[in-house]
Amino acid sequence: xxxxxxxxxxxxxxxxxxxxxxAALLAxxxxxxxxxxxxxxxxxxxxxxxxxxxxxxxxxxxxxxxARALGIRGEPSAVRRExxxxxxxxxxxxxxxxxxxxxxQMRLDPETHAPISVVRLGPPDPxxxxxxxxxxxxxxxxxxxxxxxxxxxxxxxxxxxxDAFGAWAVSWTRSIDGHPALGDGVEVDLTxxxxxxxxxxxxxxxxxxxxxxxxxxxxAELATAIATERAWTAKPDYARxxxxxxxxxANNFWEPAKPDAPExxxxxxxxxxxxxxxxxxxxxxxxxxxxxxxxxxxLGGNETA
Amino acid sequence: xxxxxxxxxxRLALLCLTANMTxxxxxxxxxxxxxxxxYDNKTxxxxxxxxxxxxxxxxxxxxxxxxxxxxxxxxxxxxxxxTASTVLSRVGADQAFYVFSHGDHYYTGWGFRADGGVCxxxxxxxxxxxxxxxxxxxxxxxxxxxxxxxxLGETASDFPLAFGIAKIRSTPTGTNYQGPKFFLGYAGTAxxxxxxxxxxxxxxWAMSGHNLGEAFDLARKYTALPNGTLPTWWGSYTYSGVPFxxxxxxxxx
Numbered sequence: 001x002x003x004x005x006x007x008x009x010x011x012x013x014x015x016x017x018x019x020x021x022x023a024a025l026l027a028x029x030x031x032x033x034x035x036x037x038x039x040x041x042x043x044x045x046x047x048x049x050x051x052x053x054x055x056x057x058x059x060x061x062x063x064x065x066x067a068r069a070l071g072i073r074g075e076p077s078a079v080r081r082e083x084x085x086x087x088x089x090x091x092x093x094x095x096x097x098x099x100x101x102x103x104x105q106m107r108l109d110p111e112t113h114a115p116i117s118v119v120r121l122g123p124p125d126p127x128x129x130x131x132x133x134x135x136x137x138x139x140x141x142x143x144x145x146x147x148x149x150x151x152x153x154x155x156x157x158x159x160x161x162x163d164a165f166g167a168w169a170v171s172w173t174r175s176i177d178g179h180p181a182l183g184d185g186v187e188v189d190l191t192x193x194x195x196x197x198x199x200x201x202x203x204x205x206x207x208x209x210x211x212x213x214x215x216x217x218x219x220a221e222l223a224t225a226i227a228t229e230r231a232w233t234a235k236p237d238y239a240r241x242x243x244x245x246x247x248x249x250a251n252n253f254w255e256p257a258k259p260d261a262p263e264x265x266x267x268x269x270x271x272x273x274x275x276x277x278x279x280x281x282x283x284x285x286x287x288x289x290x291x292x293x294x295x296x297x298x299l300g301g302n303e304t305a
Numbered sequence: 306x307x308x309x310x311x312x313x314x315x316r317l318a319l320l321c322l323t324a325n326m327t328x329x330x331x332x333x334x335x336x337x338x339x340x341x342x343x344y345d346n347k348t349x350x351x352x353x354x355x356x357x358x359x360x361x362x363x364x365x366x367x368x369x370x371x372x373x374x375x376x377x378x379x380x381x382x383x384x385x386x387x388t389a390s391t392v393l394s395r396v397g398a399d400q401a402f403y404v405f406s407h408g409d410h411y412y413t414g415w416g417f418r419a420d421g422g423v424c425x426x427x428x429x430x431x432x433x434x435x436x437x438x439x440x441x442x443x444x445x446x447x448x449x450x451x452x453x454x455x456x457l458g459e460t461a462s463d464f465p466l467a468f469g470i471a472k473i474r475s476t477p478t479g480t481n482y483q484g485p486k487f488f489l490g491y492a493g494t495a496x497x498x499x500x501x502x503x504x505x506x507x508x509x510w511a512m513s514g515h516n517l518g519e520a521f522d523l524a525r526k527y528t529a530l531p532n533g534t535l536p537t538w539w540g541s542y543t544y545s546g547v548p549f550x551x552x553x554x555x556x557x558x
Contacts (some may be wrong), residue, residue, distance in 0.1 A: 041363055041367065041505045042366065042367075045505070045506070045509045065529075084527070086502065086505060087527065087529075101322065101477075101478075105523070117526060117527065119522060119523055119526045119527070121477065121519045121522055121523070124522075128512065162493075162535070163460075163535065163537070164474070164521070164525075164535075164537035164538050165521075165525050165526075173531075182532075183529030183531045184529075186484050197448075198522075200524045200526055200530065214367065225510055230354070230355035230356070231355055232354070232355070250497045251498060253358070253360075253498055254356075256357060256358060257357040260363075277355060278353045278354050278424070279349060279407065279418060279425070279426055280350065280419040280425065281412075282407055282409065282418070283409060285354060286494075287354070287356070288532075292376060301461065301498075302499070302532060303354075303356070303358075303452055303496065303497050303498075303499065304351070304495065304496055304497070304498050305375045305405070305406070305407060305408070305453070305455050305491070305493050305494075305495045305496070305500060
């Protein structure tokens with residue numbers, strides 16, 4: 001059919017070639033494109049993923065059961081499968097909106113339909129008496145977690161009142177082979193009235209632990225070498241902590257050219273904490289670096305503001 | 306893309322409608338150009354510690370884009386452009402204010418470090434800011450203030466008061482509504498990667514049809530903060546963040 005329009009096709013080809021040349025020149029002039037860098041914080045945070053009707057129906061059914069169990073009112077929206085580019089997770093999203101103005105967002109694992117997160121927005125019931133406190137928050141939160149099939153042991157890692165979020169935050173940090181997985185675990189947030197305000201369950205896939213991890217002493221040597229090279233050792237009140245094994249998602253703290261989203265896999269690393277006074281009169285600045293337990297390379301880290 | 310979906314657009318439309326109605330009821334024509342200022346302390350997080358971090362610029366860009374989206378007119382400053390005198394020359398007229406820096410309760414009061422391109426950085430205190438914003442016995446209130454620092458969101462901090470934002474939180478039902486005011490900060494020690502992740506999420510929710518209280522709640526739960534970074538807020542949960550004329554704060558002095 002296109003053969004009937006040879007001139008148009010030829011012109012189209014020339015235009016296309018021209019555009020490609022322009023794009024190549026632009027890329028050459030501006031250096032790497034955003035896509036070369038991977039996801040950046042300025043890109044859209046969510047992207048849509050394909051989903052079959054059967055998958056959507058299954059997710060919706062599960063979401064409605066969870067909503068009933070948690071007392072979430074309202075009708076569920078259509079299910080959407082998405083990827084959170086920053087968190088690096090895929091999920092089925094269901095939103096609930098009630099006539100009373102209460103809403104909730106639910107993210108479910110696309111394969112198992114286990115809850116990844118439930119966040120409730122909108123007004124709490126003003127008539128709720130305060131029934132949750134420091135002494136019973138853990139037990140109530142554990143019951144909620146277990147009712148959803150989430151791992152919550154006898155002793156939570158932390159029980160805190162979060163005033164800005166308006167809830168008791170009870171969390172269980174995930175541990176792999178006895179080492180904490182930073183950012184992973186289960187958290188249940190309960191209002192004083194006992195309403196479940198949020199549930200999060202994060203289980204990041206992990207790379208295999210290295211067969212022969214570098215010893216703690218080697219990590220300490222590497223850390224000291226960096227501290228010397230960056231002149232941290234010459235700063236007032238310099239101190240270095242002992243290396244500790246943790247599972248981390250490598251980030252771009254040490255190499256800003258890497259993508260803004262942390263790596264999708266947990267890796268075992270030696271975490272080393274440095275502190276020193278960077279600006280006279282300030283409290284010590286703290287920098288944490290993660291050294292790969294496999295080869296000692298810096299996987300990333302963090303610092304205080 | 307997900308936020309083109311039904312609920313999101315309905316929320317956005319509702320917010321816009323509310324914004325237009327409130328503006329029409331309270332102020333007649335909306336004044337052109339609600340001033341916003343955005344500062345990032347690049348030097349403290351790079352030169353002064355020997356690290357080539359891009360987090361300060363990323364924080365600044367996020368805030369500038371968000372302020373622009375919310376219809377402020379932001380100007381941004383870093384390094385030698387971010388000095389105490391620049392802050393104090395502008396802060397009296399700021400309706401939106403953002404700073405990424407070190408913050409603490411210094412011997413001169415609650416405040417933050419100004420960059421200046423040096424490592425002996427001047428402190429800008431809440432008292433200095435309040436002086437610039439005080440008019441005839443009240444503090445001129447700002448709409449949106451973000452102290453992306455350690456400590457300035459703590460219960461004892463008077464930093465929000467310097468911008469006319471009382472340390473009260475309204476509820477999602479509107480109880481204790483504070484007017485179009487929202488302060489976002491951190492309690493205790495905050496960690497830069499976690500602040501970046503949280504603020505990335507917060508601004509994206511705020512620009513997706515959610516009010517600032519909801520944006521806070523969603524970002525709070527969708528961001529992993531394993532080091533204990535604790536975001537906090539004061540003001541009106543239901544405020545969208547768009548500029549409105551603000552009632553002055555008579556209790557903030």
